[in-house]
Amino acid sequence: MSPAEGAASPQFDFHPLTPDRWQDFERLFGPRGACGGCWCMWFRLTRREFDAGKGEGNRRAMAELVAEDRVPGILAYDGEEPVGWCSVAPRQEFPRLERSRILAKVDDEPVWSVVCLFVPREHRGRGIATRLLEAAAEHVRSSGGRIVEGYAIQPKMDRLPDAFAYHGPAAAFVAAGFEEVARRSPTRPIMRRRVD
Numbered sequence: 058m059s060p061a062e063g064a065a066s067p068q069f070d071f072h073p074l075t076p077d078r079w080q081d082f083e084r085l086f087g088p089r090g091a092c093g094g095c096w097c098m099w100f101r102l103t104r105r106e107f108d109a110g111k112g113e114g115n116r117r118a119m120a121e122l123v124a125e126d127r128v129p130g131i132l133a134y135d136g137e138e139p140v141g142w143c144s145v146a147p148r149q150e151f152p153r154l155e156r157s158r159i160l161a162k163v164d165d166e167p168v169w170s171v172v173c174l175f176v177p178r179e180h181r182g183r184g185i186a187t188r189l190l191e192a193a194a195e196h197v198r199s200s201g202g203r204i205v206e207g208y209a210i211q212p213k214m215d216r217l218p219d220a221f222a223y224h225g226p227a228a229a230f231v232a233a234g235f236e237e238v239a240r241r242s243p244t245r246p247i248m249r250r251r252v253d
Contacts, residue, residue: 068135068183069133069134069135069140069141069185069188070133070134071131071132071133071134071188071189071192072131072132072134073128073130073131073132073196074123074128074129074130074131074132074142075123075126075128076123076124076126078132079120079123081132081134081139082119082123082132082139082142083116084139085132085139085140085141085142085175085177086142086175089112090112090115090116091142091175091223092175092223093111094111094112094113094115094116095107095111095115096115096116096118096119097119097129097130097142097144097173097175098110098115098118098119099153099172099173100144100151100152100153100154100170100172100173101118101122101150101151101152101153102115102118102152102153103152103153127146128146128196128200129144129145129146129150130142130143130144130145130146130173130193131143131145131189131192131193131196133176133185133188133189133192135180140176140177140180140183140185141174141175141176141177141180141185141186141188141189142173142174142175142176142189143171143173143174143175143189143190143192143193144171144172144173144174145169145170145171145172145193145196145197145205146169146170147167147168147169147170147202148162148167148168148169148170148206150170151170151172154170154172154208158241159241159242159245160208160245160247161241163206163238163239163247163249166203166204167202167203167204168202168204168205168206168249169197169200169202169204169205169206170205170206170207170208171190171193171205171206171207171208171225172208173223173224173225174186174189174190174222174223174224174225174229175223176189184232186225186226186229187229187232187233188233190207190225190229190230190232190233190235191233191234193205194233194234194250194252195252197252198252198253202252202253203251203252203253204249204250204251204252204253205235205249205250205252206238206247206248206249207225207230207235207247207248207249208224208225208245208247208248209224209225209226209227209229209230209235209245209246209247209248210222210224210225210226210227210244210245211226211227211244211245211246212226212244213243213244224245227246227248230248231248233250234250235248235249235250236248236249236250
C-alpha cells in the first residue's frame with residue numbers, strides 16, 4: 058500500500074502519480090489537458106515556456122517529470138476510474154509562486170504546495186476535493202514534509218467559476234484541516250496544515 062493510500066475512504070482510493078498510472082492521468086485530463094493544454098504545468102514554467110508548450114509540449118513536459126519518478130501529485134479513483142487530481146510538491150518546484158505578490162512566501166518554513174485541484178464537472182459535489190487534500194497531506198507527511206500549504210480561492214459569488222476552480226475552494230481546505238495563515242487579496246487565503 059502506498060503512503061497516500063492511507064487517506065482513502067470507502068468510496069475513493071488515492072495514489073501518487075507514478076509512471077504506471079500515467080495513462081490514468083491522461084484519461085482524467087482528456088485531449089485538452091484539463092484546461093486549454095495546461096497539463097498542470099502552469100506553476101512549474103515561466104509564462105513564455107508555458108505558452109510555447111501549450112498542449113502537446115506541456116503534456117510531454119509532465120510525462121518526462123513522471124518518468125523521472127518525481128511524484129507531482131495524487132490521483133483520486135472511484136473504483137478503476139480516475140476522478141480527481143491534486144498537484145502537490147515542495148514549493149521550490151513551482152517557480153511561478155516566487156514571482157507572485159499574492160502567493161509569496163509567508164515565512165521561511167519549508168512547505169509543500171498544493172497548486173491545483175482538478176475534479177471533472179461530472180464528479181463534483183462528492184467531496185473529492187476535500188479527500189484529495191487529506192490524501193495530499195498524508196503524502197507530504199510520509200515523504201518527510203512538515204507543512205502543506207494551499208492557495209485557495211474564496212469567491213464573493215455563490216458559485217466558483219470553472220476557470221478559477223483549479224485553485225480549490227477555501228471550504229474544501231478548511232474541511233481537510235487547513236487553517237488560514239495569510240491573505241494578501243480579499244479572495245485568496247493562503248491555507249496551511251501541519252502534518253509532522
